[in-house]
Amino acid sequence: MSLLQTINTAIISLAANKLRAGLALLGIVIGVTAVITLMSIGRGTTEQITGIIQGLGTNLLFVQPEGEGQLTLGDADALVDPVYAPSVLASAPEVRAFATLVAGRDNTNAQVVGVTPEYLAARNLDLASGMFIMSPHVDNRDEVIVLGANVAEQLFQNRDPVGEYVRVNARRYRVIGLLESQGGGGFGTFDTQVLIPITTAYYRLSGERTLTGDVAVSLINVQVRDLDDIDQSIEEASGVLRLRHRITEEDDFTVISQQSTIETLEETTNTLVVFLGIIAGISLLVGGIGIMNIMLVSVTERTREIGIRKAMGAKRRDILLQFVAEATVLSIGGGLLGAGLGFWMTNAIDGRTLGTQTFNTSFSNEFAALALIVSAGIGLFFGIYPAVRASRLHPIDALRYE
């Protein structure tokens, strides 16, 4: 029998019992839809997160204290040094704390970041209104504040907050600026944060103190002159800090590049995508078992047909192919339907919110192709056993079967 004829025969046989074929199909459809949808969610999430981080600029280094170590404003200033660290363009230290903000009867919790004027450029921030923190604010420990978009909305609704006052830990801060919204549901963005002068943050909010009386910082953002000099700038910054901290053995700080953060994150999220795929793959497997189940029933029911075909000259191979073709037609049919449904689902839930989680999906033809290949493979794999059983039937026994 030709391949086309085999497929045609398979479709006729399947059509003879539509409900049963439909049920077997359903398992595969659900499996493939699940695989595609989950993988698309995984990929969408990855893209969103990397997008956010990339938006911050890849020419950044982060210096963080490690172990007993402390970083200070002095360290941050020392990193801008044309002699010892020529590839460093600017350094923007920060102090982080968490506080409750009150304006009139509205209040909200937010991350308070103490910063210097360099922070604006280093973190790629844009102002929607007002101005950013200036050197005199830092020098005078002024109680001024720049609000993230979400925080401003919560405290002042749609009003321009500039010139208004916000209470942070019972002290009044004058709002001098409003940041442009960064979007993306607020995850990891400045929309849910507020900025104040770093000295104000240190003396008013941070509990940490240094022996020297210098201002301790939680992180130094280092802006690199040229992305190609990233590795060199890590060396230079480390060298400067080792000198200042009189390090002879272990460093009491770490320098991480933005790029390596993205890479680590991508690795993690790729694992997530694969993991989601495997979980969904299990449902495909269950669908495959459904196909095997139905093919076994079908073989038993059609024992007599197999006997007749064998009497007419069908070889083992012919019978084997016939049943494998039926299983494969089922699984590929289910795979195609599932791919279509998965594509639709992916688009339907993109941007939708469930609770606090916004779905970001990214459909990929590769996922669809993968799911199709896997489902065809599953049809083959689970179709073979029933087909082999059918092909091995003895023609006389099969003909006699009631």
Place this chain on the structure above:
Amino acid sequence: MTENQDNVIELHDVTKVYRMGEIEVNALAGVSLTIRRGELTAIMGPSGSGKSTIMNIIGCLDVPTSGKYILDGEDVGMLSDDRLAGIRNRKVGFVFQTYNLLPRLSALTNVELPLQYGKGGGRKDRSFEALSKVGLADRVHHKPVELSGGQQQRVGIARALVKDPAILLADEPTGNLDTASSQEIMWIIQELNRQSGITVVIVTHEHDIAAHAARVVTMLDGKVLDDTRQEPVLVPEPGII
């Protein structure tokens, strides 16, 4: 053993033993039988005498436990399952008591079945021709359930004929039919034998049916008890098919 071109079927001391656990059943206890090209032979005998068993061996659906079987000049005693399938396809046409048509397929597609497992094209034409021969040209698109028992059996005969086999084997072809339909079937079989010279072996336990054969082989307990040639009674041509 000499090979005779005139002999289509040569069975030499064929035995068949079925093993059911401890018990052995000698379904055939040494049968030697030669059937010539163009003969119409009836096999008779009581139930359990081995008629179906010998038909299965002649039709290459089964192999003998011992002995030798030459079909159309080819020793088929020791062939693999797939080789036997090929021989069934090319040389044997089966007619069954229960018709054994595939219920989902039309008469035409049922008749096409043996052609699907062999070489050659023009399948639709050939199966239409075979159905015409049995007088069913106007029923080709009917499913088996839409046909009477006699008509279904005629589809079965068309299917057996479609590849011009060396032998036509019919195990109680009229066993499920009324007298009129039986006469119809026997008329077709006799006509095929007389006009096309096709070799026919037919199992029956009705003497009326066996009377239409030129030779009657009687079996008992897996052996040939009697082998007689006779003047066949001609089946009257049925009025309306």
